[in-house]
Amino acid sequence: MKVLIVGSGGREHTLAWALERSASVTQIHTAPGNAGTAQVGVNLPQLSVQDVDGLLAFAHQESIDLTVVGPERPLIHDAIVDRFRAERLRIYGPLAAAARLEGSKSFTDEFLARYGLTSKWFAVFDSPAPARDFVRQRGLPVVIKADGDAFGKGVKVCASLAAADEWIDRALVQKEFGAAGERIVVEQCLSGPEISVQVFTDGETFLPMVPAQDYKRIGEGDTGPNTGGMGCYSPIPVLDGATLKHILDKLVAPTISHMADEGTPITGTLYAGCMLTETGPELLEFNCRFGDPETQVVVPRLESDLYEILEATAEGRLKEVTADWSPQRCVCVVMASGGYPGDYEKDQPIEGLPEAEATGALVFHAGAALKDGQLVTAGGRVFGVTGLGDSFAEARRVAYAGVDCLRFSGAYFRRDIAERAELAESGTGPL
Numbered sequence: 300m301k302v303l304i305v306g307s308g309g310r311e312h313t314l315a316w317a318l319e320r321s322a323s324v325t326q327i328h329t330a331p332g333n334a335g336t337a338q339v340g341v342n343l344p345q346l347s348v349q350d351v352d353g354l355l356a357f358a359h360q361e362s363i364d365l366t367v368v369g370p371e372r373p374l375i376h377d378a379i380v381d382r383f384r385a386e387r388l389r390i391y392g393p394l395a396a397a398a399r400l401e402g403s404k405s406f407t408d409e410f411l412a413r414y415g416l417t418s419k420w421f422a423v424f425d426s427p428a429p430a431r432d433f434v435r436q437r438g439l440p441v442v443i444k445a446d447g448d449a450f451g452k453g454v455k456v457c458a459s460l461a462a463a464d465e466w467i468d469r470a471l472v473q474k475e476f477g478a479a480g481e482r483i484v485v486e487q488c489l490s491g492p493e494i495s496v497q498v499f500t501d502g503e504t505f506l507p508m509v510p511a512q513d514y515k516r517i518g519e520g521d522t523g524p525n526t527g528g529m530g531c532y533s534p535i536p537v538l539d540g541a542t543l544k545h546i547l548d549k550l551v552a553p554t555i556s557h558m559a560d561e562g563t564p565i566t567g568t569l570y571a572g573c574m575l576t577e578t579g580p581e582l583l584e585f586n587c588r589f590g591d592p593e594t595q596v597v598v599p600r601l602e603s604d605l606y607e608i609l610e611a612t613a614e615g616r617l618k619e620v621t622a623d624w625s626p627q628r629c630v631c632v633v634m635a636s637g638g639y640p641g642d643y644e645k646d647q648p649i650e651g652l653p654e655a656e657a658t659g660a661l662v663f664h665a666g667a668a669l670k671d672g673q674l675v676t677a678g679g680r681v682f683g684v685t686g687l688g689d690s691f692a693e694a695r696r697v698a699y700a701g702v703d704c705l706r707f708s709g710a711y712f713r714r715d716i717a718e719r720a721e722l723a724e725s726g727t728g729p730l
Contacts, residue, residue, distance in 0.1 A: 306369025309665035309683040310591035321606040335664025368392040375402035392567040400585040419487040440488040447479030501617040502564030530716030536723040596629040628694040637709020639679035651704040660701025661685040691721035
């Protein structure tokens with residue numbers, strides 16, 4: 300089988316790595332790809348993730364059996380799944396109407412409220428004065444979100460009126476987030492550990508993946524600005540079986556069912572970002588694609604054939620397959636360019652890749668590229684270095700052994716990824 304992967308990050312390299320191990324897969328093409336995907340297939344640097352016409356033409360020309368979409372942009376903004384299905388091409392992902400679960404915060408909040416799937420309050424605004432009045436009426440803290448997809452930059456927890464007014468002004472007056480910020484959602488601020496629960500779904504049934512917990516802040520101890528994710532681990536000691544079952548039965552399953560009832564079935568990956576509050580789990584966000592860096596700790600634990608699951612999902616026969624998961628612990632440490640998540644330098648030479656791979660770590664490339672035969676940095680997040688082990692201590696040791704071998708100017712990473720999980724597992728720290 301021939302597979303086309305759309306994307307260029309660590310998530311896409313991880314998917315390519317897993318698909319390359321499938322007995323069913325004969326060719327892997329990644330558009331545009333990165334230095335890592337080039338190791339397990341053929342990159343298509345001439346095709347961007349939004350060049351749907353070019354991707355369609357390539358899929359026809361090469362008789363691609365399955366296209367797998369990594370990032371959210373072509374799903375939400377370019378209706379790539381709609382276009383492929385219209386031309387009878389098999390593709391893994393949601394139709395644009397279903398991708399509104401990720402693309403519109405107000406759509407999701409209203410959907411959840413309509414079916415009684417949330418207890419948090421929220422309000423939607425398209426002008427600043429009513430939004431400011433609502434914040435003063437409700438009290439602090441509040442969460443203010445750009446309604447549309449602002450690529451991780453449109454959410455702010457506001458603990459003061461000044462901060463809330465500033466964020467409202469940036470979105471609705473200064474138009475900092477463009478069309479994504481033409482409306483904002485003001486939500487109740489929740490507290491508790493955040494977890495990621497992902498499932499494969501064909502619009503009717505679903506197949507759970509193992510849950511994961513990521514680190515969004517740039518600094519150790521969860522300090523500093525938010526990022527796309529600085530690390531991740533799986534499984535989650537703080538998540539018990541009953542709570543996971545509640546999330547799947549009372550949130551994920553009804554969402555899939557009601558989306559189908561409304562004529563917009565959600566297919567592909569449904570990612571539920573949840574907070575474990577004192578009164579139970581609450582949804583923070585839905586994503587309609589594999590998480591990054593969650594994929595880098597979930598997929599390495601998959602013992603079943605990933606291609607078979609993706610194909611069954613795309614064909615609407617997910618109930619025919621099962622997924623077996625390794626009990627091993629998995630830890631991913633993200634290495635970033637200096638300055639990330641702000642401005643950062645590119646084209647910094649990278650050394651130590653063979654030594655890192657020799658440690659047993661899985662080095663998933665994100666913002667890394669080959670330039671005149673030299674591996675160089677090409678993005679904010681450069682690598683996701685993953686370690687597997689029978690304990691979190693072992694998985695962390697493997698991951699950080701790989702990290703310590705990789706060298707480039709300005710390299711930054713957190714040293715505390717999965718530290719709490721290791722302490723909890725050993726009985727020397729809290730969950």
